[in-house]
Amino acid sequence: MKLNVNDIHKKFGDKEVLKGATFEFEKGKIYGLLGRNGAGKTTLFNCISGDMRYENGTVSIFDENGTDVTEKNEIGFAFSTPVLPEFLTGYEFIKFYMEIQNVNEGKTAEDYLRQLRFTDEDMHKLVKGYSQGMKNKLQMLTFFISHPAVILLDEPMTSLDVVVAHEMKEILLSMKEDHITILSTHIMQLASDLCDEIVLLHDGKLQGLSTDGRTDRELEEYVMEILKEDYKNE
Secondary structure, eight states: OEEEEEEEEEEETTEEEEEEEEEEEETTOEEEEEOOTTSSHHHHHHHHHTSSOOSEEEEEEEOTTSOBOGGGOOEEEEOSSOOOOTTSBHHHHHHHHHHHTTOOSSOOHHHHHHHTTOOHHHHTSBGGGSOHHHHHHHHHHHHHHHOOSEEEEESTTTTOOHHHHHHHHHHHHHHGGGSEEEEEOSOHHHHHHHOSEEEEEETTEEEEEOOTTOOHHHHHHHHHHHHHHHHHTO
């Protein structure tokens, strides 16, 4: 399965943020989306997910036979600050989510929550009492349940402690074979450690970056050199 982002243009007033963004993403890989603050990473995610209209271009999902299956597939969007019903407990939310997704895989809400190391006490605590890390894990759990073809992660490791960040990495690695995963981050080390490929968003366009033969330091210097071009265009 592939996600084809083709010639996406997006303007806000007179400012053109995306200027023909084009790239093909493949199932089974985690892509690290890098770019300066304000480069348009969240805008790109909103265009891919269908939450935002754009002036030109297409976003399509193709199966292994090259058939357009965009309408049959869901795109999951994980926000850096999860939007969750804080008046429910974690257990109530997952149980409700399973019902609306019509899940029938022989697993209970407790099974899913324990899979991500939620204790019995955590399960029955109101979401408003959860830490940022617990909310992020609860949000990720919805992808285990709904199995979207594409997962968009907007700065998923923001404000997480070392232990939860490690758990999130393990979760993403365990899921990657069944999804097209695109992770927006400003942390070069995270992209280098976790992602199969790095994609830069600069000057409104997408550029795949080869990491072959480069050390982490050389890769970071190479990325910084490319992104400096954005300053010249301002």
